Amino acid sequence: MSAAKPPRTVEEHRAVVAALLPPTGVEVVPLAEARGRVLAEPVTAAISLPPFDNSAMDGYAVRAADVAGATADSPVTLPVAADIPAGRTDVPPLEPGTAARIMTGAPVPAGADAIVQVELTDGGTERVAISAAPAAGTHVRTVGEDVFEGTAVLDAGTVLGAAQIGVAAAVGRATLPVRRRPHVLVLSTGSELVAPGEPLAPGQIYESNGAMLAAAVRDAGGTADQLRFVPDDVEQFRKVLAERIVAGVDLVVTSGGVSAGAYEVVKDALTGHGVEFVKVGMQPGGPQGAGVVEFGEVSCPVVTLPGNPVSSQVSFEVFVRPVLRRAMGHPYPDRPVVTARSREALRSPAGRTQFRRGTLDARDGTVGEVGSPASHMLAALARADCLFVVPAEATGVHPGDELEVWLLDSAL
Amino acid sequence: MSAAKPPRTVEEHRAVVAALLPPTGVEVVPLAEARGRVLAEPVTAAISLPPFDNSAMDGYAVRAADVAGATADSPVTLPVAADIPAGRTDVPPLEPGTAARIMTGAPVPAGADAIVQVELTDGGTERVAISAAPAAGTHVRTVGEDVFEGTAVLDAGTVLGAAQIGVAAAVGRATLPVRRRPHVLVLSTGSELVAPGEPLAPGQIYESNGAMLAAAVRDAGGTADQLRFVPDDVEQFRKVLAERIVAGVDLVVTSGGVSAGAYEVVKDALTGHGVEFVKVGMQPGGPQGAGVVEFGEVSCPVVTLPGNPVSSQVSFEVFVRPVLRRAMGHPYPDRPVVTARSREALRSPAGRTQFRRGTLDARDGTVGEVGSPASHMLAALARADCLFVVPAEATGVHPGDELEVWLLDSAL
Incomplete structure (x- = not known):
């Protein structure tokens, strides 16, 4: 046998996969479809918020000077010259010596400079007795107090949740420019597989x-088409792929068929067609492949993951998820990472970065293993809330050693 | 004026709203639709995982005793009696003194008790020279090592992410029983509103x-129909509501029209129709309502939120979001809560629990305010990553005081 090439490091392979996927294009979506998307351009306020001086209370708009001496014992009575519900668009100016009945959110009439809340009046509709003397500005929300016209209310790269959608609506935006969700074809191989x-x-x-x-693609923010798994037949595999790689597919993710065995359909079908198959110094998930596959005129990025379920899912976390999130513009494409101390002693093979399945105790800052490092322990993965990293150079972990921990449940 | 009733506490109103919404029904969904849903019944493994002893390596299945003396200098050569790719369903037993070529995941033949990985052989197909002596059990994944048939792989109440869906598929489940997403009608009122x-x-x-x-309903896991806002007209409001409350609507959430003003359409339309309007001792969001509205035969839970955008969204966080999540079975319906120290001095009205908008610095464990406590500061809400709570009895906060912090961005 020839001398094996040294394996690729995890970081090297992450860079190879990252280079495959450019940012997705920008599309303009209605607010109702914007949640979870990432803003592609800043949102600049076309109006100020509030757009006009308005009342923060139900009560009476007055000139503060007119009621300067009012107290509970000695109220000042003014004629009610107008009634201003919210939404009134023809508000007359307030003449000196008069009050206007006003509701929360309604425009403060020109000339008025304070609001007396209804609880400090007798609530009259013809004339009102006012029993307190507000300072000028009391209970007036002034134009632009929240946002000035022309300023950015949301920056490009903002992840859109309810509040961000709310402020966009408030400045009059019915649609928002966001990056398209990457579309991924997911294809499993293996003649042993049954639905x-x-x-x-x-x-x-x-x-x-x-x-x-x-599900992992959708968790990452992408859309997924799950292709029925195909048998270990190179021609059929190529045929399925050529048929399904069409415009709008951003990435193909395969699982299985990439290791050193005699029947490796993905490796056999794609070697020499733009995909490079390598060993990565990691566990689980050593055998990996990535590249741009070409069938005649059509080409598409492909990431080939190993077939063991735990290897497959962990490889997705390490290589594919951050790339999908970065493509759709996420400012933090990686999982949240914390440091925790190991609850136990662990052995680890030198030369391989291990991504072991664990549970984090955030209160005492410790992490422990669920199941074993073996790549077929899927039930343990389903009970884990984190991956923890044993570095390539380590041959073991002592209790209390600090470990990097990737938090898995952030989407839930 | 009559003596006002003391305001309801936040906890009291949370309990009133919580009582409105029972758990949603159970529906069976395909795996592709299960992500983010909550399992309504445990998933019990109908098969063991692995379902049969299988090889963890590409290599040769042997009887360990047959190759006990093998070394690199003195290999043992055996005839290759069978070729076992993954998925072979008619694997013959291994006769003593023979080897079987075997791929990762393929069934270990009866009689074999160890796998020699291909790298420790000459890779022969007729006869194979084996240059290492494996212990019995080497590289054999035994039946049930991950999961025993009949045991629960997922408990009721599990939130389904990629790994949980994976293990359900691995034990043969094509569908899963989950709680239905609650369906919410969202209705805004206010004659001042423009689309x-x-x-x-x-x-x-x-x-x-x-x-x-x-968007907040969808973040919480529900589905939402956004009704066009209706003008401040009691009859029209009742008509819209009666038309839209149909089977399958779990909750109506209104905003606006609930305070003490002269034109309060929601209050006027629903008082005496099953909805109780109260003052809650909180800021923002004092005026609240909740109940079961009835129109003839039809009834539906209603939560009426105040109309100021910040009041509305904060009230949703405090009262509605946890109830929607609990209804769909979430084990942790509330936002993640942490404790942080205030970065600043703040004043606070006695008797009202304040939910102020903030940013958390998780590294130094501090929280600071964004914007002001005023309920129209929507742009500040959009920049916040948390709400922090100033208790009802407090009249102020000193720098360094510990505050309860609700983390808002967990869904992103």
Whole structure:
């Protein structure tokens, strides 16, 4: 056998995968579809907020000078010259020596400089007795107090939640420019695979990577088409891929068929067609591939993940998820990372970065392993709330050693 | 005026709103639609994982005793009696003194008790020279190592992410029983409101609560129909509500029209029709209402939020979001809560629990205010990443005081 090339580091392969996917294009969507998307351009306020001086209370608009001496014992009575509900668009100016009945949010009439809340009056509709002397400006929300016309209320790169959508609406935006969600084809390979719900013969297993990776793509903000898994047949695999790589597909993610065995359909079908297959110094997930596959005129980025479910899902976390999130503009494409101390002693192979499944105790800052490092322990992955990283150079972890922890449940 | 009733506490009104919404019903969904849903029943494994002893490596299945003396200098050569790719369903037993070529994931033949990885052999297909002596069990993944048939792999109440969907598929489940997403009608009121994108007359403002609350409902896991805001007309409001409250609507959330003014359409339309309007000792968001509205045969829970955008969104966070999440089975319906020290001195009205908009610095454990406590500061809400709570009994906060902080961005 020839001398094996040294394996690629995790960081090197992350860079290779990251280079495959450019930012997605910008599309303009209605507010109702903007949630979870990332703003592609700043939102500048076309109006000030509030757009006009308005009342913060139900009560009476007055000139402060007119009621300067008012107290509970000695109220000042003024004629009520106008009634201003919210939304009134023809508000007359307030003549000296008069009051206007006004509701919360209604425009303060020109000439008025204070609001007396209804509780400090007798609530009259013809004439009103006012029993307190407000300072000028009391309970008036002045134009631009929240936002000045022409300033940015949301920066490009903002992730749009309810409040961000709310402020965009408030400045009059019915639509927002956001990056398109990346669309991913998910394709599992393996002749041993049977669809969940079907009968299982000896030697067969249920296909789980397709549903799992499609869910992971959607968690990352992308859209996914899950292709039925294809048998280990190179021609059929190429045919399915060529048919399905069409405009609008940003990435193909395969699982299985990439290791050193005699029947490796993905490797056999894509070697020499733009995809490079490598060993990455990590566990789980050593065998990886990435590149741009070309079929005649059509080309598409492809990331080929190993087939063991845990390898597949962990590889997605390490290589694919951050790239999808970055493509749609996320300011923080990576999982939140914290440091925690190991609750136990662990052994680790030198030369491989381990991504082990764990549970974090945030109160005491410790992390412990769930299951084992073996790549077929899927039930343990489903109980984990984090991945923790044992560095490539380490051969073990002592209790109390500090470890990097990736928090997995942020989307839930 | 009559003596005002003491205001309801935040906790009291939370309990009133919580009592309105029972758990939603259970529906069975395909795996592709299960992400983010909450499992209504445990998932019990119908098969073990792995379902059969299988190889963890590409290599050769052997009887360990047959290769006990093998070394690199003195390999043991065995005839290759079978070729076992993954998915082979008719694997013959391994006769003593023979080896079987085997791929990762393929069934270990009866009689074999160890796998020699291909790198420790000459890779022969007729005969194979084996240069290492594996212990019994080496590289064999035994049946049930991950999951035993009949055990629960996912508990009721599990929030379904990619890994949980993966393990459900692996034990053969094509569908999962989950709680239905609560469906919410969102309805804004106010004659001053204009749809974003339309021209604005003096005295009018853009309607922002509808899009904001609909996004907040979806963030919470529900589905939302945003009704066009209706003018301040009691009859028209009742008509719209009666038409739209149909089977499948779990909750109506209104905003506006609930305070002490002269034109309070929601209050006027629903008082005496099952909805109680109260003052809650909180800021923002004092005027609140909740109840079950009835129109003839039809009834539906209603929560009426105040109309100021910040009051509306904060009230949703405090009262509605946890109730929607609990209804769909979430084990942790509330926002994640942490404690942080105030970065500044703040004044606070006695008798009102304040929910102020802030930014958390998780590294130094401090929180600071964004904007002001005023309920029209929507742009500040859009820049906040948390709400922090100033208790009802406090009249101020000193720098360094510990505050309860609700983290807002967990869904992003």
